[in-house]
Amino acid sequence: MANHVVQIGLIREEKIPQDNRVAFTPMQCQWIMTHYPHVLITVQPSPHRCFKDEEYRAAGIRMSEDLSHCNILLGIKEVPVEKLLPGKTYLFFSHTKKQQPQNQAMLHDILEKKITLIDYECLVHEDGQRILGFGFFAGVVGAHNGLLEYGRRTGTFDFKRVHECHDFQELITHYFGVKLPPLKIVATGSGRVTAGILEVMGLLGIKYIPPEEFLINEYAYPVYTQLKAGELYLRKTDKTYSREDFHANPGAYDCKFLPYVTCSDILLNGIYWDKNIERLFSWDDLTKDNFRIKVIADITDDKNGSIPCNLGDATIENPSYGVNRYTREKTGPYDEDGVTMMCVGNLPNELPRDASQFFGDHLMKYVFDELMKGRSDMIEKATIADANGLTKRYAYLTDYATGNNPSAA
Numbered sequence: 001m002a003n004h005v006v007q008i009g010l011i012r013e014e015k016i017p018q019d020n021r022v023a024f025t026p027m028q029c030q031w032i033m034t035h036y037p038h039v040l041i042t043v044q045p046s047p048h049r050c051f052k053d054e055e056y057r058a059a060g061i062r063m064s065e066d067l068s069h070c071n072i073l074l075g076i077k078e079v080p081v082e083k084l085l086p087g088k089t090y091l092f093f094s095h096t097k098k099q100q101p102q103n104q105a106m107l108h109d110i111l112e113k114k115i116t117l118i119d120y121e122c123l124v125h126e127d128g129q130r131i132l133g134f135g136f137f138a139g140v141v142g143a144h145n146g147l148l149e150y151g152r153r154t155g156t157f158d159f160k161r162v163h164e165c166h167d168f169q170e171l172i173t174h175y176f177g178v179k180l181p182p183l184k185i186v187a188t189g190s191g192r193v194t195a196g197i198l199e200v201m202g203l204l205g206i207k208y209i210p211p212e213e214f215l216i217n218e219y220a221y222p223v224y225t226q227l228k229a230g231e232l233y234l235r236k237t238d239k240t241y242s243r244e245d246f247h248a249n250p251g252a253y254d255c256k257f258l259p260y261v262t263c264s265d266i267l268l269n270g271i272y273w274d275k276n277i278e279r280l281f282s283w284d285d286l287t288k289d290n291f292r293i294k295v296i297a298d299i300t301d302d303k304n305g306s307i308p309c310n311l312g313d314a315t316i317e318n319p320s321y322g323v324n325r326y327t328r329e330k331t332g333p334y335d336e337d338g339v340t341m342m343c344v345g346n347l348p349n350e351l352p353r354d355a356s357q358f359f360g361d362h363l364m365k366y367v368f369d370e371l372m373k374g375r376s377d378m379i380e381k382a383t384i385a386d387a388n389g390l391t392k393r394y395a396y397l398t399d400y401a402t403g404n405n406p407s408a409a
Contacts, residue, residue: 004038005038005039005040006036006038006039006040006071006072006372007040007042007069007070007071007072008039008040008041008042008070008071008072008073008074009041009042009043009044009067009070009072009073009074010022010023010024010029010041010042010043010044010073010074010075011044011067011073011074011075011079011083012044012045012046012048012049013046013048013049013075013076013077014079014080014083015077015078015079015080017315017316017346018048019048019076019077019346019349020048020049020050020349020352021049021050021076021134021348021349021352021355021356021359022049022050022051022076022356022360023074023075023076023091023356023359023360023363024041024074024356024360024363024364025051025353025356025357025360026051026055026056026058026059026061027059028357028360028361028364029041029043029056029059029061030059030060030061031364032364032368033060033061036368036372039372040062041061041062042061042062042063042064042067042069042070043056043061043062043063043064044063044064044065044067045063045064045065050352050353050356051353051356067085068085070088071088071089072088072089072090072091072371073085073088073089073090073091074090074091074092075090075091075092076092076093076359077092077093078092078093078094078095078103078106079092079106080106081105081106081109084106084109084110084113084115085113085115086113086114086115087113087114087115087387088115088116089115089116089118090110090115090116090117090118091118091119091120091371092119092120093119093120093121094106094107094117094119094121094384095121096119096384096397096400096401097119097121097122097384097394097397099397099400104400104401104403107384107385107397107400107401108401108402108403110385110401111385111389111390111401111402114387115385115387116383116385116386116387117383117384117385117386118371118379118382118383118384119382119383119384120132120133120382121133122381122382122384123366123367123378123379123381123382124378124381124382125366131362131366131367132359132362132363132367133192133359134348134355134358134359135191135192135193135195135196136192136193136195136196136199136358137196137347137348137350137351137354137355137358138192138193138196138299138347138348139192139193139194139195139196139197139198139199139200139270139299140162140168140171140196140197140199140200140351141162141196141347141348141350141351142193142196142197142268142270142297142299142342142344142347143187143196143197143199143200143201143268143297143299144159144162144171144200145161145162145297145319145320145342145344145347146185146266146267146268146295146296146297146342147159147180147185147200147204147266148161149295149297149319149320149333149340149342150183150265150266150294150295150340151180152334153294153295153333153334153340154181154294156180156181157178157179157180157181159174159178160174161350162350162351163316163349163350163351165351166353167351167353167354168351168354171351172203175203175204178204180204180206180222181222182218182219182220182221182222183222183223183265183266184214184218184219184222184223184224184225184263184264184265184266185201185206185222185223185224185225185264185265185266185267185268186214186224186225186226186227186260186264186266186267186268187201187224187225187226187227187268187270188226188227188232188257188267188268188269188270188271188280189226189227189228189229189269189270189271189272189300190226190228190229191270191272193270193299193300194226194270194271196270197268197270197299198226201224204222206222206223206224207219207221207222207223207224208223208224208225208226209223209224209225210225211225211226211227211231214260214263215259215260215263216263227257227260227271229241229243229246229271229272230243231256232255232256232257232271232280233246233250233253233254233255233256233277233278234253234254234256235252235253235254236252236253236254237252241253250274250276250277250278251276251277253277253278254278255277255278255279255280257280257281258280258281258285261281261285261290261291261292261293262290262291262292263292264292264293265292265293265294265295266293266294266295266296266297267280267293267295267296267297267307268297268299269296269297269298269299269300269306269307270299270300271300271306272300273300273302273305273306275305277306279305279306279307279308280306280307281308282308283308283309283328286308286309286325286339287325287326291325293339294339294340295339295340295342296309296310296339296340296341296342297342298310298341298342298343299347301313301343301344301345303343307341309323309325309328309339309341310341310343311323311330311341311343312343313343313344313345314341314342314343314344315344316344316346316347316349316350319342319343319344320333320340320341320342321333321340321341322334322335322338322339322340322341323338323339323341324337324338325337325338325339367379381393384397385401
């Protein structure tokens with residue numbers, strides 16, 4: 001591929017709600033074209049993108065509504081069916097590998113148009129770790145929002161909303177001098193989302209306490225503890241944890257979270273979940289007098305998932321709602337008998353410039369050279385479809401993608 005001109009297009013995000021992130025920033029586009037003289041990048045104009053059209057033009061990047069001359073098209077979220085160009089290679093988060101019903105029609109159309117689909121989510125290092133994702137910034141924004149909702153619910157402190165800040169640096173400046181009351185925060189997980197949560201804990205000077213001490217002590221200052229999967233889930237038979245076995249047989253494990261509902265004020269949930277994994281607590285647990293948690297930021301955001309009272313997405317503008325502990329119905333966010341739920345599916349959109357910079361950096365470091373090769377194992381493993389149809393690895397999607405009624409659901 002390196003011997004002829006490769007035309008790359010950055011597409012405008014068209015999915016609703018509007019996404020404002022982009023795969024490459026203006027400076028990253030400029031760097032690529034300087035270091036890869038055979039690569040030309042064209043950017044589709046967008047009124048919503050976090051980097052303005054003028055910023056791309058100032059960096060010497062061509063703008064064009066028409067991207068039909070491009071071989072490779074990069075976006076972030078799913079592409080509406082009517083916008084898909086036949087015969088092109090697309091990279092974006094397709095959300096199809098778990099047969100998500102809302103994207104069935106899109107995958108059907110991708111096959112019809114003989115499009116090559118490379119899914120960011122399926123790009124992995126040799127050890128299986130995902131290369132690309134926005135989890136860190138989801139964790140930062142989720143932790144901030146969780147604290148903000150607690151401050152507003154209790155009337156003890158207030159924060160600016162993240163999307164009101166130009167970037168992460170402005171958000172950090174906003175934290176200077178913030179004094180938090182004594183409160184206890186429990187964070188779950190150990191991946192990128194949790195790394196973002198811990199970043200906020202550090203910036204605000206919230207002290208880490210080991211789980212066993214957190215359970216039994218009260219403190220005169222704000223504290224947090226972190227529960228990794230091995231502390232949350234133990235095998236029913238011998239009370240041990242193995243990551244491989246847990247992911248292979250999640251039903252064989254008990255969840256040990258329940259004691260934390262009695263001693264925590266805020267839950268910041270950043271742990272992976274699937275339907276065979278036991279929930280952190282039950283609806284019945286919510287009704288008990290000793291259920292102390294006032295605010296839950298469900299950053300991994302699975303509706304009816306590890307957090308049963310996640311009743312679906314809120315929005316960046318109105319990120320929280322209440323759930324009555326007894327009736328299980330939605331209420332106002334700060335209702336006395338309710339838990340305040342912060343569940344937003346596109347949290348990194350609140351820090352889009354930093355999230356885009358971070359994403360593009362990883363794309364350049366680990367994926368770009370592979371994409372320029374004639375053949376790459378990494379790219380092949382992430383290719384859901386090509387001109388010949390579904391690839392062998394994703395053949396299990398056949399019924400889903402070729403259903404008689406692709407727009408069902």
